[in-house]
Amino acid sequence: MQWETVIGLEVHLQLATRSKIFSGSPTTFGAEPNTQASAVDLAMPGMLPVLNAEAVRYAVMFGLGIGAEIGRRSVFDRKNYFYPDLPKGYQISQFEAPIVGRGSFEIQLEDGSTRSIGITRAHLEEDAGKSLHEDFHGQTGIDLNRAGTPLLEIVSEPDLRSAAEAVAYLKALHSLVTYLGISDGNMAEGSMRCDINLSLRPAGSDTLGTRAEIKNVNSFRFVEKAIRHEIDRQADILEDGGQVVQETRLYDADLDETRSMRSKEVANDYRYFPEPDLLPVVIDEAFIEEIRAGLPELPVEKRHRFIAQYGLSAYDANVLADSRDLADYFEAVAAACGDAKIAANWVQVELLGQLNRSELALAECPVAATQLGGLIARILDDSISGKIAKQVFEAMWQGEGSADDIIAARGLRQVSDSGALESMVDQVIAASAAQVEQYLAADPDRRKKLVGFFVGQVMKLSKGQANPQMVNELLAKKLV
Amino acid sequence: MITLRPRCLLGQRFPVQKTMAIEQDEIEKIAALARIRIEPAQVGQVTRRITEILRMVDQLQAVDTSDIEPMANPLDATALLRADEVTEVNRREAFQAIAPAVENGLYLVPKVIE
Numbered sequence: 001m002q003w004e005t006v007i008g009l010e011v012h013l014q015l016a017t018r019s020k021i022f023s024g025s026p027t028t029f030g031a032e033p034n035t036q037a038s039a040v041d042l043a044m045p046g047m048l049p050v051l052n053a054e055a056v057r058y059a060v061m062f063g064l065g066i067g068a069e070i071g072r073r074s075v076f077d078r079k080n081y082f083y084p085d086l087p088k089g090y091q092i093s094q095f096e097a098p099i100v101g102r103g104s105f106e107i108q109l110e111d112g113s114t115r116s117i118g119i120t121r122a123h124l125e126e127d128a129g130k131s132l133h134e135d136f137h138g139q140t141g142i143d144l145n146r147a148g149t150p151l152l153e154i155v156s157e158p159d160l161r162s163a164a165e166a167v168a169y170l171k172a173l174h175s176l177v178t179y180l181g182i183s184d185g186n187m188a189e190g191s192m193r194c195d196i197n198l199s200l201r202p203a204g205s206d207t208l209g210t211r212a213e214i215k216n217v218n219s220f221r222f223v224e225k226a227i228r229h230e231i232d233r234q235a236d237i238l239e240d241g242g243q244v245v246q247e248t249r250l251y252d253a254d255l256d257e258t259r260s261m262r263s264k265e266v267a268n269d270y271r272y273f274p275e276p277d278l279l280p281v282v283i284d285e286a287f288i289e290e291i292r293a294g295l296p297e298l299p300v301e302k303r304h305r306f307i308a309q310y311g312l313s314a315y316d317a318n319v320l321a322d323s324r325d326l327a328d329y330f331e332a333v334a335a336a337c338g339d340a341k342i343a344a345n346w347v348q349v350e351l352l353g354q355l356n357r358s359e360l361a362l363a364e365c366p367v368a369a370t371q372l373g374g375l376i377a378r379i380l381d382d383s384i385s386g387k388i389a390k391q392v393f394e395a396m397w398q399g400e401g402s403a404d405d406i407i408a409a410r411g412l413r414q415v416s417d418s419g420a421l422e423s424m425v426d427q428v429i430a431a432s433a434a435q436v437e438q439y440l441a442a443d444p445d446r447r448k449k450l451v452g453f454f455v456g457q458v459m460k461l462s463k464g465q466a467n468p469q470m471v472n473e474l475l476a477k478k479l480v
Numbered sequence: 481m482i483t484l485r486p487r488c489l490l491g492q493r494f495p496v497q498k499t500m501a502i503e504q505d506e507i508e509k510i511a512a513l514a515r516i517r518i519e520p521a522q523v524g525q526v527t528r529r530i531t532e533i534l535r536m537v538d539q540l541q542a543v544d545t546s547d548i549e550p551m552a553n554p555l556d557a558t559a560l561l562r563a564d565e566v567t568e569v570n571r572r573e574a575f576q577a578i579a580p581a582v583e584n585g586l587y588l589v590p591k592v593i594e
Contacts, residue, residue: 033585034587132586280558282558282559
């Protein structure tokens with residue numbers, strides 16, 4: 001049977017505040033265990049939470065970024081469960097009245113098409129600590145540095161239909177939250193963690209099948225692999241006439257499979273109730289409008305502008321608008337050289353390629369946007385060929401200065417002096433009697449191919465600096 | 481049978497039942513969730529006492545609250561927020577001095593594996 005995959009994602013996003021959501025402890029990643037866990041984070045008796053204003057502001061920024069309703073009066077609730085990395089015995093979260101209501105945003109797929117994905121809600125909550133299960137004489141070690149780090153849990157509608165769409169959604173979300181500056185988006189450090197809800201149904205059906213939930217998948221690649229694996233697993237069960245069990249599964253990246261989490265004695269029953277230690281958060285129109293006015297241009301808007309303003313393809317616009325830094329860099333290159341399409345090419349192929357090979361982030365790039373723009377300008381005014389330009393780019397990467405400096409220092413300027421070129425062309429023709437004869441005997445089609453030999457020889461003679469267009473014109477004149 | 485969900489606490493519309501009974505196995509489940517040990521001999525007594533409390537809740541359920549907005553907090557006040565500033569210093573040594581077991585800066589607890 002043909003199955004349709006239905007996926008909804010829950011993303012836990014760590015917000016980039018300096019201090020925790022309910023205490024004044026720092027949130028720096030990688031500190032010595034328990035050095036960033038205060039009396040509030042440890043749930044010492046009598047401690048009370050006080051909400052971080054910045055966490056509220058970030059949540060509202062996200063809400064406005066997806067065009068969602070903002071909860072004007074949002075309430076915190078206790079989600080009760082026992083686990084040693086949650087010292088209070090409950091997590092402060094939001095249940096009935098989340099801060100961000102229904103919204104949506106646009107994702108772009110590999111083929112350039114776009115889809116709108118619904119967001120059910122997003123709510124503020126605190127992160128738990130970390131349990132280290134390595135053997136401490138048969139005990140578990142607890143690090144509470146992460147306890148109380150602000151999280152925004154973003155719940156999507158079951159609108160995604162494949163692993164590729166789920167990854168596109170996560171990338172778009174990553175792009176959005178880093179544009180907004182509300183999270184560092186560092187997946188390796190757990191800043192964006194994902195739970196996957198997945199079910200299958202016969203193609204054409206509009207009722208949902210039984211879903212399994214895959215917990216805590218932490219990279220785009222693992223999300224894709226976990227989904228592919230889970231689709232196969234559920235399809236096998238259904239094809240054999242079986243039924244999918246509603247359960248929580250874990251993705252094991254080493255084995256590339258999902259497996260059932262050992263079910264607890266009692267099914268989860270969180271017994272949510274309103275957190276008596278926190279008053280309702282009231283957000284007024286002025287607060288929202290102030291935040292709205294300060295929002296940056298968002299990825300989708302930028303993508304559309306790049307297409308309209310610079311005539312870029314949807315694909316190029318998507319790559320270049322992916323991060324704010326890259327988009328800014330590209331626009332600076334385009335402004336410096338005056339040709340956005342060539343700028344787009346150079347940024348994507350040469351610059352990103354070199355960054356990748358050197359394993360550098362854009363922020364660490366040794367070539368400034370104005371430098372790259374200056375280099376492209378020299379291609380556009382025929383000072384150098386595209387091939388020589390790559391050489392200049394290499395030199396630039398090594399810190400040899402501006403394009404003009406490098407071209408001058410290395411004597412790379414393209415030879416466009418017709419006298420000098422003519423003598424080189426004459427020299428090549430004189431040294432290639434056999435090829436000239438062959439050329440003259442050939443029909444026009446074949447001549448087009450054979451002329452390449454002469455161009456190549458001239459380029460060699462000029463050490464790549466001859467203006468290829470002029471060489472071609474001269475050859476056409478001389479080879480008669 | 482009752483379900484302890486916020487809506488009943490929040491006074492939202494809730495189906496009014498004649499008597500709210502609670503079964504013994506439910507008491508055992510709630511006790512397990514709350515990590516409260518109830519000796520088997522006590523279960524019957526606890527069940528009866530909770531049933532009495534729930535009778536009082538029954539009386540409250542009889543009030544028509546359909547026009548009343550749920551109350552999240554009895555105080556007529558809203559949250560005061562704090563500025564995003566680090567105000568805490570590292571007091572690990574003091575906190576770990578009163579912990580039953582620590583090692584390498586970690587708190588040690590009986591082994592848990594999910």
